[in-house]
Amino acid sequence: MAYVAVKGGEKAITNAHRWLAEDRRGDTAVPEVEVAQIREQLSLAIDRVMSEGSCYDRDLAALAVKQARGDLPEAIFLTRAYRTTLARFGASLPVETGQMAVRRRVSAAFKDIPGGQVLGPTFDYTHRLLDFTLAANGETPIEGALEAEEAQAYPMATIASVFSHEDLLEADTRTPDAPEPFDLTRDPMAFPAGRDQRLQALARGDEGFLLSLAYSSQRGWGNTHPLCAEIRLGEVAVEFVPDELGFPIEIGEVTLTECQMISTGAGGTDKAPQFTRGYGLTFGHCERKAMSMAIVDRALRDASAGEASAPVQDEEFVLYHSDNVEASGFVQHLKLPHYVDFQADLQLIRRLRREHAERVAAMKEAAE
Amino acid sequence: MAVEAVVEGAPERRRWLSILAKAPSKDVIAAWEGLAERPDYRALRAPEIGMVLVRGRMGGGGDAFNLGEMTVTRAAVRLESGETGIGYVAGRDRRHAEIAAAVDAMMQSSDLRPAVEGAVIARLARGQDERRNTAARKAAATKVDFFTMVRTRSPG
Numbered sequence: 001m002a003y004v005a006v007k008g009g010e011k012a013i014t015n016a017h018r019w020l021a022e023d024r025r026g027d028t029a030v031p032e033v034e035v036a037q038i039r040e041q042l043s044l045a046i047d048r049v050m051s052e053g054s055c056y057d058r059d060l061a062a063l064a065v066k067q068a069r070g071d072l073p074e075a076i077f078l079t080r081a082y083r084t085t086l087a088r089f090g091a092s093l094p095v096e097t098g099q100m101a102v103r104r105r106v107s108a109a110f111k112d113i114p115g116g117q118v119l120g121p122t123f124d125y126t127h128r129l130l131d132f133t134l135a136a137n138g139e140t141p142i143e144g145a146l147e148a149e150e151a152q153a154y155p156m157a158t159i160a161s162v163f164s165h166e167d168l169l170e171a172d173t174r175t176p177d178a179p180e181p182f183d184l185t186r187d188p189m190a191f192p193a194g195r196d197q198r199l200q201a202l203a204r205g206d207e208g209f210l211l212s213l214a215y216s217s218q219r220g221w222g223n224t225h226p227l228c229a230e231i232r233l234g235e236v237a238v239e240f241v242p243d244e245l246g247f248p249i250e251i252g253e254v255t256l257t258e259c260q261m262i263s264t265g266a267g268g269t270d271k272a273p274q275f276t277r278g279y280g281l282t283f284g285h286c287e288r289k290a291m292s293m294a295i296v297d298r299a300l301r302d303a304s305a306g307e308a309s310a311p312v313q314d315e316e317f318v319l320y321h322s323d324n325v326e327a328s329g330f331v332q333h334l335k336l337p338h339y340v341d342f343q344a345d346l347q348l349i350r351r352l353r354r355e356h357a358e359r360v361a362a363m364k365e366a367a368e
Numbered sequence: 369m370a371v372e373a374v375v376e377g378a379p380e381r382r383r384w385l386s387i388l389a390k391a392p393s394k395d396v397i398a399a400w401e402g403l404a405e406r407p408d409y410r411a412l413r414a415p416e417i418g419m420v421l422v423r424g425r426m427g428g429g430g431d432a433f434n435l436g437e438m439t440v441t442r443a444a445v446r447l448e449s450g451e452t453g454i455g456y457v458a459g460r461d462r463r464h465a466e467i468a469a470a471v472d473a474m475m476q477s478s479d480l481r482p483a484v485e486g487a488v489i490a491r492l493a494r495g496q497d498e499r500r501n502t503a504a505r506k507a508a509a510t511k512v513d514f515f516t517m518v519r520t521r522s523p524g
Binding site: 050051054055056057059060083086087088089090091092093094095096097098101102103104111116117118119120121145146147148149150151152153154158160171172173174175178181182183184185195196197199200203204237238240242244245247248249250251252253254256258260277279281283 | 378381382385386389390416417418419420421422423424425426427428429430431432433434435436437438439440442444454456457458459460500501502503504505506507508509510511512514
C-alpha cells in the first residue's frame with residue numbers, strides 16, 4: 001500500500017460538516033431533542049453505547065447518540081475516543097452480581113428457582129404491534145408500574161448456588177493470588193487467549209456480530225445446545241480502593257445485565273458429566289448482547305478444549321473481528337483516497353491485458 | 369473485610385462515603401445548599417474527572433476480568449479546623465465530588481458532624497432506601513405466579 005500526501009479539500013470538508021450539522025438538527029420547526037430526553041427516553045440506545053463504548057456514563061452516551069444522529073456504532077466510536085482523554089484512577093474490586101438489586105431475573109431452565117421468575121421491565125410477551133398512541137404527542141396517559149405490598153427480597157439466589165451442593169453445575173474457581181486480569185486497553189490481543197481476555201473482548205464486542213455468531217452455533221455450526229439458566233438485570237455497587245484511604249469504598253452503582261448459559265458436558269475419565277457454563281455480562285440493559293456473549297463464551301471454551309470446528313469456536317476469528325470500532329474503521333477507510341493504489345492497479349491490469357493480447361495473437365499465428 | 373479491622377473508623381466512613389457517592393448529584397447539591405452554615409475549606413485536590421476500570425468475575429463468581437470503564441470524579445478538601453475529606457463519585461459532576469469531600473471532612477469532626485449527619489447523610493440515605501424499595505416493589509409485582517392446570521377425565 002502506498003500513501004502520498006495530497007493537499008486540498010479543506011473548504012469542501014468544512015462545508016460538508018456544516019451541512020452535516022444542519023441535517024443533524026433536522027426541521028427547525030420541530031423542537032430540538034435534549035440530551036436529557038435521549039438519556040431518559042432512548043435508554044436502551046444509551047445502554048448499548050456504554051456497553052460497546054466500554055465507558056459507563058449515561059450523560060456522555062446520550063450526548064454521543066445525539067451527535068452521531070442516532071448512529072450507534074458512530075456514538076460508540078465517539079465514546080471510545082473520549083475515554084482516551086481521561087486518566088485512569090485504577091481498577092475496581094470485582095463487582096458482586098450475586099448481591100445485585102434485581103429488577104428482572106428469569107430462569108428459562110429452572111422454573112422453581114428460589115426468588116421466583118421476576119419479569120421486570122421487558123419487551124418479552126408484548127405483541128410487537130406498533131402503538132400509535134405513542135405518536136399522539138405525549139398526550140397518552142401513562143399508567144405507572146404497579147408496586148407490590150411486599151418488596152422483592154435481596155440478594156436473590158443464583159443458579160450456581162442452587163445446584164452447588166450436587167456438583168451438577170460447573171463451579172466458578174478463584175485462584176489465590178491471581179495475577180491482574182488481561183487488559184485489552186493496555187495490551188494487544190494475544191493467543192491463545194485466556195478467558196479474562198475473551199470476556200473483556202466480548203463485553204466490548206459488537207452486538208450484531210455476537211448475535212449472529214451465537215445464532216450460527218445454535219443452528220449447528222459448533223453446536224452448543226445452550227439453555228438459559230439465568231438472566232438478571234439490576235444495580236450493583238462498585239467498590240474501589242483509593243490510595244489515600246487504603247480501604248475499599250463504594251463510588252457508585254452501575255446497572256448490569258448478566259446471563260448464565262448452561263449446556264451438558266460429557267466429562268472425562270477423571271471428571272463426571274456436569275453442566276458447563278457460558279457467561280455474559282454487560283453494562284446497562286443489553287439482554288440480547290448478554291445472551292449472545294454467554295453462548296459465544298461457551299462455544300470458545302470448547303475451542304480451548306481442542307474441539308474447534310466452526311467459526312464461533314475459532315477464537316482468533318471471533319476476537320479479532322468482534323470490535324465494531326476496529327471493524328468499521330478498516331472497512332470504512334476504503335472510502336478515503338486510494339488514488340495511488342488505483343494507479344498501480346491500473347498499470348498492472350493494462351500490462352496483463354497487453355500480455356494476454358500478445359499471447360492470443362501468438363497462438364493464432366501458430367495455428368495458421 | 370480484613371482491612372476494616374486495621375483502619376480505625378473505616379466501616380463508618382465507608383458507610384457515609386457510599387451514601388454520598390450513590391446519591392444523585394442534584395440531591396447532594398440540594399442537601400448541601402440547604403445547610404444553615406457551611407464551613408470554609410480549601411481544596412487539597414481540585415475536582416478531577418477520570419475513570420475507574422470496572423471488573424467483573426468470570427462466571428459471576430470466579431477470578432476477575434475487566435468489564436469496562438466508568439467515569440469518576442474525585443476531590444479532596446481540608447477544613448480550617450484541620451480535618452481532611454475525600455470524595456470519589458461516579459459521573460462527571462465536580463460539585464458533587466467536592467461536596468462529598470467537604471461532608472466527609474465534617475463527619476470526622478465532632479463539632480461539625482451534627483450539622484450534616486441528619487441533614488445530609490441521613491436524608492440522602494432515606495432517598496436511596498426509598499428508590500431501592502420502590503424498585504423492589506415494582507419487581508415483586510412482576511413475579512410470575514405459576515399455577516398448574518389439572519387435567520381431569522370426566523367419568524363415563
